[in-house]
Amino acid sequence: MKKTFLFHHHTRDELSQLAYDGYAVVVPLAATEQHGPHLTVYTDSLVCEHISYHAVEQASAYAKLLLAPMLPIGCSDHHTAFGGTLSFSSATYALMLKEIGKSAIASGFRKIIFLNGHGGNELAMHQAAQDLAVEHPVWTASASYWSIARDALAAVKASETGKVPGHAGGFETSLVLSLDADLVNRERIESDHPTLPWVAAGPAGTFLGRHHLLTGFDGYTDSAALADRDKGKLYLDTIVQSVSEWLARVCETMDGGV
Template identity: 50%
Template sequence: MTFMASMETTHGGYHFQHYTRERLNEFAREGGYVIVPLAATEQHGPHLPVNTDTMICDYVTRKSIERVAGRMPVLMAPILSIGCSEHHLSYGGTISYSAETYHRVLADVATSLVKDGFERIIFLNGHGGNHQIMTQVAQDTAVGHDVWTVAASYWNIANTALGGTDASGVGLVPGHAGGFETSLVMAICPELVDAGRIQSGHPVNSWARAEGYYMGRHGLITGRDGYSDSADQASAEKGQRYLDTIVGSVSDWLLELDKTIRKAEGGTE
């Protein structure tokens, strides 16, 4: 029995770190995918924990892999819980790599996986400050090595599907520590939300929804007082609905990626 055929029944499940080198080498030889989840440890306003992005990215990655189990071979690498969050440092409660260091970290992770024999590497991101760096590293890796690389942030994958929910009514999507992210955390781990610190009427930067270009200003990149919008309309029920929508979109996206790559390589769909 191949590694791919047996992985669901083994004790290791889909976690990269639970396998021996021999099993991982076998998985790589069989053309398996590795998802590298990217997150952050940074301030999320006065009411959310600093591991908000890590918590959400971990949930989305795990649940999406569970949904595609048996239909495509994929492992989840250890989540990178520190990202590029320099724009949050002035508020405290933040651990960050500089942009230059983070680029090197992701490049080293990708190179390690290539040297391990993996030819299908996916970066799945849960923090806005990581996005451009992640995309550049994915491109550089594909230019320098004969491998497939993919990079995306979960909210971009799920953008259309989230548009069919009330997510935009609860706050900016994804925003930062606003109604959307607060709803997600309320659904995943409600005891970590300091609901007594949630305020209404938080000002929203009108230019924060800019699409197709970047716009920012020193001190305002993270939103007023370090968060993008009020979370007073957030709820666990809404959060679970958004999470289900995101997981559905990401799992469908993964299956489509596999189909596209197999077709490009001359295989069957």
């Protein structure tokens, strides 16, 4: 059987051996939710799937990593009013992530990494990772791709197309254009869109929000008029490289022991 970094391509015996050998399990987290009038509801999952696959593929050359199947439904209750959204409540989602971690631990794994591609998952993800490390003799790590790649994206001027990461704005639309342009309804992209400067604008670790406006006016943060396919590819390549390097560093730390 061909060796692979995909968790779900292995048998139970192979996974038991990989756990014994000290492999870390990367669990990608995404969503199925409304993305304005021009993007598919699978946007976060499409992007997260690409990033997690290629980042783990690259990092697995230097670190013992397995990529678990992506979770395509997340914590998206703040989108349900617009329709087209599948969601778990925050309490259910946090419990679900903990139980995924516990099942990996029961299989012998002692290193669990959550890699996130949807903002609504972030707090529950971090809490689940912390709880697992408190309750079990394991290493855990958790991060969203835009946090890992923040400096690298700034260096390639990603914000020139829209808010980073924003929601269904120029940045995300650029990513989707580069992955599958047929999934972007260009006719529904408006040249202007009311922006709410307070949305996701506070310092790290802070929150400010209002009912039905958590992801911007009409459910998205900014106009996608400046979205560009080539720039989207640059952004994705930048993110993949940053996430790959982060995974390698995390594994190095986990392998360090203390």
